Amino acid sequence: MIVAERKLFDDLYAKASKHKKVLLLGCGTCVTVCMAGGEKEVDILDSQLKLASRERGDDFEVTTHTIVRQCDDEFFDEETSRKIAAADAVITLACGVGVQFCSEKYPEKRVYAGVNTVFYGATVEQGLWEERCAGCGECIVDQFAGICPVARCAKSLMNGPCGGSSNGKCEVDKETDCAWALIVKRMKELGTLEELSEITLPKDWSTSRDGGPRRIVHESLRLDEGTKKEG
Amino acid sequence: MKNEPTIIAFCCHYCAFTAADLAGTMRKQYPTNIRIVRIPCTGKVSENMVLQAFVEGADGVMVAGCEIGSCHFIQGNVRAVKRVAHAKKLLEETGVNPDRLEFYHVAASQGPLFATTSAEFTERIKQLNAGGKASADTTSAETPQETVHDSSRT
Structure with missing residues (x-):
């Protein structure tokens, strides 16, 4: 899985406090398992932002939402789109893939990364993750x-x-x-x-990063132009 | 800040909650500021349960569980000590004084200890509300320095 860790609270607070309404968007896959950006971590950040804004006298609204995966189009459902539309900015706690995918899907919205994506790794023991793959x-x-x-x-x-x-x-x-x-x-x-x-x-190393971003195409799985989903 | 603080006490059913009950039976008084929430084990306490209590207006939160080695669920209190240590760091990040949160070990037979601990913690929170610094509390559990990830380790 992709392993990440949450960004420093002060960084996230600085981003959130620039807006009136902020949505914290969690991801239910890798970052949930590595305890960086799942529902629990979204709730913790929500509470922290509310406490800090009270302490610092700032006024902004925080809402939360977590979807199964932020790297797949199908999980950005109507409810998610509605919540994103209602917010001025989104702090997503997904990995770098999720942050980019969310930005691509909602180009009009300011999307911030809430975690630092660190490596592909395994849960070696409870609370401990180690790198195992470099995606070469x-x-x-x-x-x-x-x-x-x-x-x-x-x-x-x-x-x-x-x-x-x-x-x-x-x-x-x-x-x-x-x-x-x-x-x-x-x-x-x-x-x-x-x-x-x-x-x-x-x-x-030609299969690795030296040729820029990589693509994998499964022609048998691709949809015909006419059946592709709009947007 | 208001004069009478609201304090949430997450108490383990098997020890601190029984101790609070015993304190009442023994006619030991403890401050009415304490609002007890009975939980099946302090291992149930998550960081956000504590943070949420502060968001909802608590001035202080105490988590009271069994003595080390006495947990009905073997490790729940050990995990809770780590999570409380982590929650203190999360609170500090927000600007809330982490002394507003504490873990205590109180056995079921220690009704008087529950009463004195509650009184001491209430006094601490009153001092903090008045803008003072919390005095050192010798009855609190030693909370190890933890990293974010360590809080979920066994």
Whole structure:
């Protein structure tokens, strides 16, 4: 999932207080799971803005709404559109995708990002999320016993570990596991360590970010021009 | 600010709520400012429950749960201590003095403690309403420094 964390309250307050009516728009998917921008977090920010505006003597109205996903057209239903139309500005607590999608759908509305989108990751334990994927466009995880050196090695080394690996930890941060130490350990357990004796060639990064924003097209799923939904 | 503060006390059914009942049975008086909300466990308390109480006009919020190791649901009070610590940070961000919120451990048998704790907390809130600084409260639970994410960790 996409993992995010809420922006600093003062930043959000500064944005909200510029308007008379502000809608806090939550997203019920990834940011709900990572406790950054779901219904609960929307309610917390709502309460905080109300308390702070009372303390600081500002006068603006805050309303809340959370939809299942902000990266899919179908969830921006009539109720959502009505609430967005009634507000002067929207602070969306969705990831960067949701913020952009909401802006595209409501071009006349000022849309602010309420969270910082940080990485694609997993819930390692309750309250702890870690990066697991870099979205490089060509998955090579199976070559490395299910541990991604692109996302989890600080240098994204294809042939590691480097000299900075010490007792299974990375020199960048003593709390961070060395991805290559994990790869070697796991491949030993699987009895496939021999495979590492072959040099992995430099990765083809053309599938990654170097060509600008990427697209995936499923022609079989696309609608004919005549059946596309308006707006 | 008004002279008589409104204080919401989220009390665990298994300990602090029973202690409040016992205080009454023992004829121990505690301030009428305290409005008790009975909850099944302090583990039910979320950050926004506390913030919402302030939004609705509370001057102070106390969360009272079992002593560590005595939770009927094993970990509820431990989680509540962390959430209250997080809620204090959220309050501070808004400009509300975090001393207006406190967690207390009160066992079911401690009726007198509930009464004195309530009186002390009420006095603290009165001082804050009068523009003063809250005095150190030795009966409050130690609240660990938490990050936002740590509040949801077990």
